[in-house]
Amino acid sequence: MEILVCVRRVPDTAENEIRLNSAGNDIERGDLVYSVNEWDNYAVEEALQIVARIGGKVTVVTVGGEEDEEVLRREMAMGANQGVLIADEALNGSDGKGIATVLRAFVQQGHYELILTGVQAEDGGAQVGGMLAATLDYPFASLVNSIEVLPGGKLKISREIAGGNKEMNEIDLPCVLSIQTGINEPRYVGMRGIRQVAGLEIPTFTASALGVDVGTVGVAAARVKRTDYFVPALGKGAEMLQGSSEEIIEKLVALMKAKGGLN
Amino acid sequence: MAPIFAYIEHHGGVADDSATELLAAARKIDANASPIAIVAGYGPEFDAVCTTACASYDEVWKVANQSLAYPNAELVRKALVQVLPKGCLLLVPHDHFGIDLSPGLSVKLNAAFVSDVMGVEGTEGANLKLVRQEFGGQVSAHVRCDVSSGAIFNLRPGAFKPIEAVPANGRLVDKSSEVGTLVGGRRYLETIVAEAGDVDITKEPLLVSVGRGIQDKDNIALAEDLAKALGAAVSCSRPVVDAKWLPKSRQVGSSGQTVKPKVYLACGISGSFQHLAGIKGSPLIVAINKNPKAPIFQVADVGIVADILEFLPELTNKIREAKGASV
Numbered sequence: 001m002e003i004l005v006c007v008r009r010v011p012d013t014a015e016n017e018i019r020l021n022s023a024g025n026d027i028e029r030g031d032l033v034y035s036v037n038e039w040d041n042y043a044v045e046e047a048l049q050i051v052a053r054i055g056g057k058v059t060v061v062t063v064g065g066e067e068d069e070e071v072l073r074r075e076m077a078m079g080a081n082q083g084v085l086i087a088d089e090a091l092n093g094s095d096g097k098g099i100a101t102v103l104r105a106f107v108q109q110g111h112y113e114l115i116l117t118g119v120q121a122e123d124g125g126a127q128v129g130g131m132l133a134a135t136l137d138y139p140f141a142s143l144v145n146s147i148e149v150l151p152g153g154k155l156k157i158s159r160e161i162a163g164g165n166k167e168m169n170e171i172d173l174p175c176v177l178s179i180q181t182g183i184n185e186p187r188y189v190g191m192r193g194i195r196q197v198a199g200l201e202i203p204t205f206t207a208s209a210l211g212v213d214v215g216t217v218g219v220a221a222a223r224v225k226r227t228d229y230f231v232p233a234l235g236k237g238a239e240m241l242q243g244s245s246e247e248i249i250e251k252l253v254a255l256m257k258a259k260g261g262l263n
Numbered sequence: 264m265a266p267i268f269a270y271i272e273h274h275g276g277v278a279d280d281s282a283t284e285l286l287a288a289a290r291k292i293d294a295n296a297s298p299i300a301i302v303a304g305y306g307p308e309f310d311a312v313c314t315t316a317c318a319s320y321d322e323v324w325k326v327a328n329q330s331l332a333y334p335n336a337e338l339v340r341k342a343l344v345q346v347l348p349k350g351c352l353l354l355v356p357h358d359h360f361g362i363d364l365s366p367g368l369s370v371k372l373n374a375a376f377v378s379d380v381m382g383v384e385g386t387e388g389a390n391l392k393l394v395r396q397e398f399g400g401q402v403s404a405h406v407r408c409d410v411s412s413g414a415i416f417n418l419r420p421g422a423f424k425p426i427e428a429v430p431a432n433g434r435l436v437d438k439s440s441e442v443g444t445l446v447g448g449r450r451y452l453e454t455i456v457a458e459a460g461d462v463d464i465t466k467e468p469l470l471v472s473v474g475r476g477i478q479d480k481d482n483i484a485l486a487e488d489l490a491k492a493l494g495a496a497v498s499c500s501r502p503v504v505d506a507k508w509l510p511k512s513r514q515v516g517s518s519g520q521t522v523k524p525k526v527y528l529a530c531g532i533s534g535s536f537q538h539l540a541g542i543k544g545s546p547l548i549v550a551i552n553k554n555p556k557a558p559i560f561q562v563a564d565v566g567i568v569a570d571i572l573e574f575l576p577e578l579t580n581k582i583r584e585a586k587g588a589s590v
Contacts, residue, residue: 018401130366139448142363161359164457172448182505223375223409238566259547
């Protein structure tokens with residue numbers, strides 16, 4: 001099966017304390033640690049496991065700049081056969097629809113039977129996969145947490161719904177699925193693995209090379225624009241316990257007793 | 264302002280709590296709005312939902328279709344494309360259904376789309392100014408959305424407080440005949456109900472809950488030791504289940520269990536809204552996190568800035584000492 005996985009390089013929220021810059025309109029980007037979006041990493045692992053079972057090829061694609069090659073190489077070190085970078089200044093400021101538009105053009109150049117994305121990225125957008133499917137007129141399912149390949153060009157998938165329950169569906173190929181974390185255990189990638197793919201060529205496409213009308217992407221076409229970041233005025237917030245850990249524990253135990261949670 | 268529609272989710276003949284939240288959000292977008300509820304489904308239970316919706320909305324559009332007996336998002340999308348007027352605003356809950364439905368629907372309606380909207384701060388010409396969160400809730404962002412050719416907003420559950428609305432005596436409009444045969448590439452098979460775990464965390468009065476900050480499977484023992492000393496149970500947030508350190512039945516959150524303890528010790532949990540959605544009944548929430556900026560401190564009652572790997576064993580020892588002394 002030919003599988004395409006759409007990935008993204010993002011500031012790692014587990015590794016960074018996100019702060020506002022001095023102007024107060026953006027986050028401080030100086031010292032951010034970047035990594036591949038967590039959800040996307042599960043999507044790549046799932047693609048590799050499907051190919052290991054039934055054969056095929058895994059391509060990873062990202063829309064961004066030169067600095068984003070590192071996440072492509074990381075996913076290639078995991079086992080993806082090919083990395084592709086779509087980079088074009090005309091794409092700056094694109095909203096979700098703009099990204100879906102350029103990915104659609106890329107998909108149409110190939111013969112992918114299955115396209116995977118992560119459920120969401122650090123901005124909580126949860127949108128590009130569903131939009132891409134709609135622009136291609138492919139079926140779509142979100143929050144997918146298991147995939148079984150059936151004969152006859154179909155998959156059996158489960159979706160994560162409320163209360164830990166699973167919604168089982170059958171879906172026709174080609175289709176787009178957004179992958180939820182926990183679907184698998186992504187394999188570890190060491191420095192050695194990354195070095196081994198360091199020399200591999202990563203083809204780069206511009207929007208126009210893919211036949212995209214640049215008027216339909218980028219900041220001018222975006223109907224959704226982030227204007228600024230801010231830290232909301234906090235409500236009451238937590239009563240912060242201060243002092244030595246002994247004092248803190250004493251206060252904590254008293255509070256828990258008062259609430260009836262401790263005998 | 265274009266007409267505002269609210270998509271009413273329902274389960275077992277009962278409208279979801281989000282129905283009244285969407286109404287509140289519509290009034291924030293336009294104080295004079297008379298939003299129209301749109302309800303899709305099939306059968307007698309579904310008819311009851313339509314009647315209930317008339318009690319809070321002035322107008323309710325009913326889309327009855329046998330293919331919508333289960334809300335398969337692809338088929339709901341195909342039905343809505345046939346029913347909704349061009350250029351309207353549509354409000355949808357940001358949950359497992361809204362995430363499935365709205366991005367694709369926005370493409371088909373050529374409408375703008377904003378997900379996980381937490382607030383509405385007013386209009387600027389053809390634009391609406393909205394509030395979202397990014398980076399796991401560490402910072403918020405203003406988003407400007409051009410709504411001149413319609414828009415879909417997925418609204419965060421719980422972010423819009425239901426307003427005390429005057430009981431409406433809404434008009435029920437049957438739109439079912441506008442929808443043709445619905446066929447799609449995705450077919451619903453069945454729902455598999457989550458397996459019960461060894462411990463029912465929904466019934467525990469005291470929970471020691473661990474998150475990503477526990478760092479390693481071996482460290483789960485630190486939480487178990489504390490729980491044992493306290494007579495509590497161990498629960499967790501999603502990353503711990505994803506890493507297979509604890510079973511799914513221990514997960515608190517919208518995709519896990521809903522718990523109602525008296526005291527909830529959130530240890531190394533950042534506090535995503537999906538996690539917080541699983542904590543009900545206003546317990547004393549104690550947050551222990553080494554990151555003083557962790558969003559959990561905004562919602563906790565008591566906060567402690569500490570590394571749980573050091574703090575939990577200390578707390579366990581003190582509890583043991585105290586219990587030993589009282590025997």
